[in-house]
Amino acid sequence: MFHIFLHFLVPAIVAFLFYREQLLKTWLILIATMVVDVDHLLAVPIYDPNRCSVGFHPLHSYYAIGVYVLLLFFPKTRLVGLGLVIHMALDYIDCFF
Numbered sequence: 001m002f003h004i005f006l007h008f009l010v011p012a013i014v015a016f017l018f019y020r021e022q023l024l025k026t027w028l029i030l031i032a033t034m035v036v037d038v039d040h041l042l043a044v045p046i047y048d049p050n051r052c053s054v055g056f057h058p059l060h061s062y063y064a065i066g067v068y069v070l071l072l073f074f075p076k077t078r079l080v081g082l083g084l085v086i087h088m089a090l091d092y093i094d095c096f097f
């Protein structure tokens with residue numbers, strides 16, 4: 001459960017540090033990127049605590065991550081890209097435990 005908590009906390013910290021004027025809006029966009037976890041529905045079982053999401057699910061593949069990083073370069077998609085990159089980083093940390 002701690003992992004899910006991080007998915008809310010880290011975007012809140014980032015929004016607070018870099019987007020303080022639009023804190024709530026930024027935070028909502030960042031946590032909205034959690035929808036990439038829908039790709040877990042394609043997997044069997046849907047959730048396996050011992051599985052590393054990164055590199056396993058289609059939207060958590062290294063190709064997908066490359067696209068997310070590209071999104072950072074365009075002002076319009078930057079927040080979405082940021083949320084996705086944070087998401088992947090947090091999922092990746094999970095792979096070490």
Ligand SMILES: [Zn+2]
Binds near residue numbers: 037
């Ligand atoms: Zn994920």
